Amino acid sequence: RRRYAAQGLAERADSTVADVAGRLAGLQAQDTAAMRLAVRARTRGLTADRVREGCAEPGKLARTWLMRGTLHLVPAVDVRWMVSVFGPRNVAAGRGRRAQLGLDDRICETAMARLPGILRGRALSRAEIVAELELDLRGQAVPHLMAYAAGRGLICRGPDLAKDEPGYVLLDEWAPKATPPTDPLVELARRYQQAFGPATAEDFAAWSGLPITTVRQKFQAARMEESTQSEESAQLDEPGGSGLRLLGAYDTYLLGYRDRSLMLDPAYAHRIQAGGGVLHPTVVVDGRIVGRWRMTAKELHVEAFDRTVHSRQNALAEEAADVARFLGRPTGLRTTSGR
Structure with a gap:
């Protein structure tokens, strides 16, 4: 979370x-x-x-x-x-x-x-x-x-x-000219930790595509002080909101870590990334990927991986309505169970 x-x-x-x-x-x-x-x-x-x-x-x-x-x-x-x-x-x-x-x-x-x-x-x-x-x-x-x-x-x-x-x-x-950071890689690592933490240097290497030998020391140099980490952790442990999101393809949430097992049961990994580098749109509840979805001409079709989606139908309907609002087109909602 x-x-x-x-x-x-x-x-x-x-x-x-x-x-x-x-x-x-x-x-x-x-x-x-x-x-x-x-x-x-x-x-x-x-x-x-x-x-x-x-x-x-x-x-x-x-x-x-x-x-x-x-x-x-x-x-x-x-x-x-x-x-x-x-x-x-x-x-x-x-x-x-x-x-x-x-x-x-x-x-x-x-x-x-x-x-x-x-x-x-x-x-x-x-x-x-x-x-x-x-x-x-x-x-x-x-x-x-x-x-x-x-x-x-x-x-x-x-x-x-x-x-x-x-x-x-x-x-x-x-793009405006601006004063660059003193150490751009340390700055990148700092921003990565703020956006993806808690994470490891290996996660940072996977996200950036840079060699671990290049980024390990930079990652450590960018680590926030213990007191700051503790303060932010306390804030982040209470996420609030509905807890359900419909994420699009290639969402950055899925791209930030070497290992996705904390957010995605390995049994369902092939349904999100079947091959060829394609990452399907996902249904996420409180940080866990519990389904995938796609838009057709008439409806938003959700394929649930387990019972979690079915227990959050009101939140799912709100998200689907917001996707329709965002795209500027009416759409129905259909939920099925994946095989």
């Missing part, structure tokens, strides 16, 4: 999108709809459209490739120092795949030289960027080139364009 509360799930707050992204040390954002649902689960009153608008305002939020080489939404004021931690590593890790796609050093450096002139003062889609780059880029070479330029600190994701197509902008125009 302490982890559940640290994630802002025990009781919703009147927070902005930037508040949530900052509190959680970033929101996984490769699935735009899922990222918006992560905000909904932790706030009151926001809608999907308002989250979309919040991500479109320069200087507030930025999306780029950070932890585990994955796209994340972070406060714009933090994006530069976070790129300094993950950008060089992600660029190096992607070198082999870029070579397979024909993205040699010459093409990458040509793109880096041309992108500032192409993107200055505007946000463009990948297709629009490719048309102006005048390079032979096909298939997966395009997103890998965007990730490369982001890892080099040149660009980031800005507003979502029509039909949620990604819009790319110059980082210097989108």
